[in-house]
Amino acid sequence: MRKNILTLTLAALMLSACxxxxxxxxxxxxxxxxxxxLESKADSDLVYDTVENxxxxxxxxxxxxxxxxxxxxxxxxxxxxxxxxxIIKGSGFADEGAADLxxxxxxxxxxxxxxxxxxxxxxxxxxxxVDAAPYLSQGLDPSDFGVxxxxxxxxxxxxxDGCGYSxxxxxxxxxxxxxxxxxxxxxxxxxxIKGSNFFPYIRSYDLLKDDIEGVSYSVAGEDYPLTEALxxxxxxxxxxxxxxxxxxxxxxxxxxxxxxxSGNGEEVTDPGNHYYYFVYEQTVGNIPFSRYGFAQxxxxxxxxxLHIGIxxxxxxxxxxxxxxxxxxxxxxxxxxxxxxxxxHAEKLLAPFEVYKPVRISLEYSDHMITQTDGxxxxxxxxxxxxxxxSDTDMNKIDVTFEQRRAIFIDAVTGDVMLxxxxxxxxxxxxxx
Numbered sequence: 301m302r303k304n305i306l307t308l309t310l311a312a313l314m315l316s317a318c319x320x321x322x323x324x325x326x327x328x329x330x331x332x333x334x335x336x337x338l339e340s341k342a343d344s345d346l347v348y349d350t351v352e353n354x355x356x357x358x359x360x361x362x363x364x365x366x367x368x369x370x371x372x373x374x375x376x377x378x379x380x381x382x383x384x385x386x387i388i389k390g391s392g393f394a395d396e397g398a399a400d401l402x403x404x405x406x407x408x409x410x411x412x413x414x415x416x417x418x419x420x421x422x423x424x425x426x427x428x429x430v431d432a433a434p435y436l437s438q439g440l441d442p443s444d445f446g447v448x449x450x451x452x453x454x455x456x457x458x459x460x461d462g463c464g465y466s467x468x469x470x471x472x473x474x475x476x477x478x479x480x481x482x483x484x485x486x487x488x489x490x491x492x493i494k495g496s497n498f499f500p501y502i503r504s505y506d507l508l509k510d511d512i513e514g515v516s517y518s519v520a521g522e523d524y525p526l527t528e529a530l531x532x533x534x535x536x537x538x539x540x541x542x543x544x545x546x547x548x549x550x551x552x553x554x555x556x557x558x559x560x561x562s563g564n565g566e567e568v569t570d571p572g573n574h575y576y577y578f579v580y581e582q583t584v585g586n587i588p589f590s591r592y593g594f595a596q597x598x599x600x601x602x603x604x605x606l607h608i609g610i611x612x613x614x615x616x617x618x619x620x621x622x623x624x625x626x627x628x629x630x631x632x633x634x635x636x637x638x639x640x641x642x643x644h645a646e647k648l649l650a651p652f653e654v655y656k657p658v659r660i661s662l663e664y665s666d667h668m669i670t671q672t673d674g675x676x677x678x679x680x681x682x683x684x685x686x687x688x689x690s691d692t693d694m695n696k697i698d699v700t701f702e703q704r705r706a707i708f709i710d711a712v713t714g715d716v717m718l719x720x721x722x723x724x725x726x727x728x729x730x731x732x
Contacts, residue, residue, distance in 0.1 A: 345647075346714045347640035354635040354711070355382045355586075355662060361639050366646045369687070370656045376509055378661040380586040385635055387712065388584070388664065388681040389628040393463040394479035398625070401465060401479050404544070409467050409475050411540050412485050412619065417467035417475070481623030483544065486609070501557040501577070508554055517558060517574040520612035526556065526576070533578045533608050536616055541606075547626050548582040548589075551606055555579040555702075577618070579702075580606035587683055590665040592704040592721055601708070601719050601730075602666035602679055624679050632683070635711040638662075641685045645709050645716045649728070655707060657687035665708055667717055667730050685709040 349357070358379040362371060394401075409417045464478035475485040505512055507530070515526040530553060537551050545551065557577040581588035582604055593601030602624075609618030636644075638660070649655065664681040687707040703721040708729075710716075717729035 345640070345644055347637050348634040349637050351385045351632065351635055352381070352383050354637050355379055358638045358660075358662070360637075361642055361660070364639065364642070366642060368650050368654050369642055369646055370654060371660075372656060372658075375657055376659040378508060378659055379638070382586045382662070384585045385587060385632045385683045385711070386584065387630045387632060388626060388679075389630075390480075390624045390626040390679045390681075392478070392480045392624060392677045392679075394625040395627065399479040401463075401477070404479075405465050405467055405475065405477050408477060408483065408485070408544055409469075409473075412475060412616070413469055413473040413487075415469065418469045418472075420465050420467050480625040481544070481547065481621065483619065483621040483623070485619045487611075487617040502560045502574075504555055504557045506555055512556075517576075519574055519576065519610065521573065522613050524576075524613045529576050529610055529613070530556070530578070532614055533576075533610065533616070536608065537580060537606070540616075541619075544621070545582060545606075547623060548584055550583040550586070551580045552583060552588065553578050554581050554588075554591075575609060575611040578608045578610070580608065582606055584664065588661070588663050589681065590663040590684075590686070592702065592706070593665075593719070594724060600667075600724065602681070604664075632712055635683060636685075636709070636714055638685055641709040641711065641714070644714055645687075645707060648716045649707070649718070655687065655689055657689055657707070658691065659686075659688040661686045661688070662711065667708065667715075667719075667726075682713070683711045685711055 348354075359377060362377065364371065405420065406416055409415070463480075464476065464482075467473075467475040467477075469488075471488060473485065473487050475483070477483050505515070505526070512526045512530070516523050517526070518524070519529070533553060537545075556579070559575040559577055579591065581591055583589070589604040590601065591603050591605040593603040603622060604624070605620070605622050607618070607620040608616055611617045662683055663686050665684040665686065666679045666681045668680055670678050685708070687709075688704055689707065690703075690705045692703050705720045705722065706718075708715075708717045708719060715729060718727040719725075719730065720727050
């Protein structure tokens with residue numbers, strides 16, 4: 301089991317507490333180590349502390365009781381120690397001249413596919429002259445490779461000029477990349493395409509709490525232990541992929557999906573063959589970016605993610621990265637403490653229901669995406685306390701649509717929001 305996060309339970313805390321001491325006295329004693337460094341805003345109930353103290357002392361909430369927030373014994377407290385936090389601003393595409401997209405595309409394709417791009421076209425174009433010609437020149441039917449060129453002859457690029465490109469190796473691979481850092485890449489032989497799009501995932505493991513020792517599946521005809529696959533994926537992210545993760549200083553694997561290549565009920569491609577699909581959270585100073593929400597949609601929760609698909613031992617054959625161009629980072633000296641944030645949220649959420657988080661974390665989240673010129677969006681990510689109320693596999697086919705219902709408490713402003721991925725909207729707060 302991976303032990304790279306802080307996992308604390310109420311049961312462990314209660315062993316060290318005296319049952320006959322009044323709650324109010326015990327709470328003051330438990331928090332006395334940090335009270336000297338706390339600063340309160342005179343006009344609010346929000347309490348601020350240094351980033352280091354706010355993260356280190358997040359566990360102080362365990363054992364606290366609220367009228368509408370229940371912290372259960374098996375709740376996961378997923379808060380790693382951090383020394384710095386930022387408000388991070390950016391946009392969907394890089395500022396003019398800020399990114400060498402040609403080099404990025406060439407370098408990535410060389411790393412991913414082992415060769416320079418055979419064909420490069422502006423991202424989003426699906427025209428006869430651009431896409432079909434290389435196939436036709438080899439006597440191939442473009443429609444066999446997903447190139448519906450007849451229906452797209454008049455289509456213009458979906459992105460502004462120079463903001464994105466697609467690279468192709470005929471019957472080998474496809475790479476799409478934008479100047480903001482979005483990347484999708486995959487090998488294009490039939491089994492990989494169908495496996496990723498149609499074959500269901502038979503189960504998933506939460507790498508922050510599930511024990512995967514001894515778990516193994518057949519991958520490309522070989523028994524491939526999940527621990528070994530995870531070690532390889534981590535090494536790939538840390539080394540090969542690192543040059544393309546400029547916004548971040550780390551990434552952690554948080555989930556893995558097990559795909560079954562036996563078919564979708566209509567056909568059988570390779571009975572009993574499986575593939576692994578790892579989900580990563582990208583981090584800045586031990587604070588991850590939220591992987592939930594909707595990318596590039598006005599007034600939605602934004603998400604950043606990194607996905608890696610392994611269809612053969614020791615080889616990445618699919619990759620998806622949702623990213624953005626960073627234009628500004630403003631360091632925050634202090635954050636609202638988790639204890640203060642929960643007390644604040646308790647007052648605002650009281651009229652609605654009783655909330656039972658399964659996990660509490662600190663994440664970079666954005667709830668104020670704004671449209672700029674019709675083709676780009678701007679972002680402003682804040683560190684937020686996140687109370688995950690439910691976290692499910694929304695779609696057994698597409699892992700980009702994991703579903704979460706969560707309370708977000710902005711650790712800078714104190715804004716409280718209740719977001720539901722299933723409905724794609726805020727149930728409370730989140731107003732523009």
